[in-house]
Amino acid sequence: MTNYEALGLRPVINAFATVTKYGGSLMPPAVIAAMNEAAGAFVDLQQLQRAVGERIAELTRNEAAYVTSGAAAGIVLASAAAVLNKYPDALKRFPNLGAFNNEAIIFRSQRNPYDYSIKQTGLTYIEIEGASAVMRAAITARTACVFWFPRGDCSADEITLAEVIAIANERDIPVIVDAAAQLPPVENLWRFSEMGAALALFSGGKDLRGPQSSGLMLGRRDFIESIRPISNPNHGLGRPFKVGKEEMMGALAAVERYLKLDHAARERYCEESMRLFCAAMNPLAGVQAERAFPNEAGQPLPRCRVTIDPGLLGKSADVLVADFLNHEPAIAVAPDSDTSFYLNPMTLEPGEEIIVRDACLKLLSAL
Numbered sequence: 001m002t003n004y005e006a007l008g009l010r011p012v013i014n015a016f017a018t019v020t021k022y023g024g025s026l027m028p029p030a031v032i033a034a035m036n037e038a039a040g041a042f043v044d045l046q047q048l049q050r051a052v053g054e055r056i057a058e059l060t061r062n063e064a065a066y067v068t069s070g071a072a073a074g075i076v077l078a079s080a081a082a083v084l085n086k087y088p089d090a091l092k093r094f095p096n097l098g099a100f101n102n103e104a105i106i107f108r109s110q111r112n113p114y115d116y117s118i119k120q121t122g123l124t125y126i127e128i129e130g131a132s133a134v135m136r137a138a139i140t141a142r143t144a145c146v147f148w149f150p151r152g153d154c155s156a157d158e159i160t161l162a163e164v165i166a167i168a169n170e171r172d173i174p175v176i177v178d179a180a181a182q183l184p185p186v187e188n189l190w191r192f193s194e195m196g197a198a199l200a201l202f203s204g205g206k207d208l209r210g211p212q213s214s215g216l217m218l219g220r221r222d223f224i225e226s227i228r229p230i231s232n233p234n235h236g237l238g239r240p241f242k243v244g245k246e247e248m249m250g251a252l253a254a255v256e257r258y259l260k261l262d263h264a265a266r267e268r269y270c271e272e273s274m275r276l277f278c279a280a281m282n283p284l285a286g287v288q289a290e291r292a293f294p295n296e297a298g299q300p301l302p303r304c305r306v307t308i309d310p311g312l313l314g315k316s317a318d319v320l321v322a323d324f325l326n327h328e329p330a331i332a333v334a335p336d337s338d339t340s341f342y343l344n345p346m347t348l349e350p351g352e353e354i355i356v357r358d359a360c361l362k363l364l365s366a367l
């Protein structure tokens with residue numbers, strides 16, 4: 001019996017995505033080993049954050065790096081860095097930023113549940129349409145930063161990230177990229193910084209497969225230096241976003257692994273699993289399965305989109321999603337609509353694609 005089962009919980013096979021709801025991703029042995037080793041000895045945490053940051057920066061071709069407790073925490077800290085970089089005195093004033101540059105420009109079409117973290121710092125949103133002229137007009141002396149939330153494609157309405165960076169850089173305004181789920185491709189670890197973004201934020205617990213409560217802040221050294229005084233183990237705005245020695249070492253091991261990973265083989269596994277699902281389901285009455293690419297976060301990996309005829313199957317897709325969770329073993333699939341759901345191979349362990357395929361055959365056979 002596993003520890004989860006001892007608590008009355010069933011482990012879940014994740015065919016959904018790197019969603020936090022089901023635990024994000026699984027740490028590979030190298031990450032677990034690094035965390036275990038870190039757990040065995042005390043160390044000066046500030047020195048460790050610096051040393052790990054230097055190493056991650058070097059590996060990811062960035063000027064500087066900082067391990068956060070997740071991309072959402074990174075958004076809070078990056079927002080703070082945008083204020084502190086100009087007004088170091090704001091240190092003890094968060095979230096009361098009336099006297100400082102307290103406006104964050106964000107694009108209406110990129111609004112998402114995570115942008116609340118910008119407001120947590122005390123910044124207010126200036127929500128704009130994605131067009132160069134509109135952006136130019138929105139920048140004032142109060143502008144602290146521009147936030148960009150990519151989804152694979154790098155545009156918002158009529159403006160591209162490259163244009164946003166060019167306009168912001170003219171006025172010395174930092175562009176912060178929330179790239180939480182923008183891995184793969186691995187090149188994104190340096191792409192946004194090379195484009196001229198001040199900071200790029202990544203989840204450590206998604207495709208990087210680092211500790212679930214870790215993240216990376218990559219980019220300009222001056223911005224990263226500005227948050228150290230308010231971050232763990234120091235006191236201030238960042239103190240609640242504590243990162244332990246285990247998470248720091250785990251995040252470093254995850255980056256090292258990710259850079260060496262055979263991404264082509266991984267992509268092949270995802271394509272093969274997707275084809276396996278389609279081949280099994282397409283002969284079934286009232287079921288149509290097809291390749292969907294890129295996935296919901298814009299990552300260049302395929303998913304399998306399953307469309308059903310609820311009349312023929314006698315149930316809607318949301319009932320099927322629940323059936324998969326009630327299945328033995330439990331399988332999380334990605335809900336979509338009354339008539340469709342997705343199977344995402346990116347979080348499957350080798351061999352689990354067979355279990356998922358068999359469950360599909362069992363749950364989707366009308367007769």
Ligand SMILES: *Cc1c(COP(=O)(O)O)cnc(C)c1O
Pocket residue numbers: 020069070071072073112114149178179180181202203204205214215
């Ligand atoms: C997942 C996600 C986050 C949050 O990341 P955590 O590492 O879980 O804090 C933030 N922004 C976007 C766009 C995400 O997809």
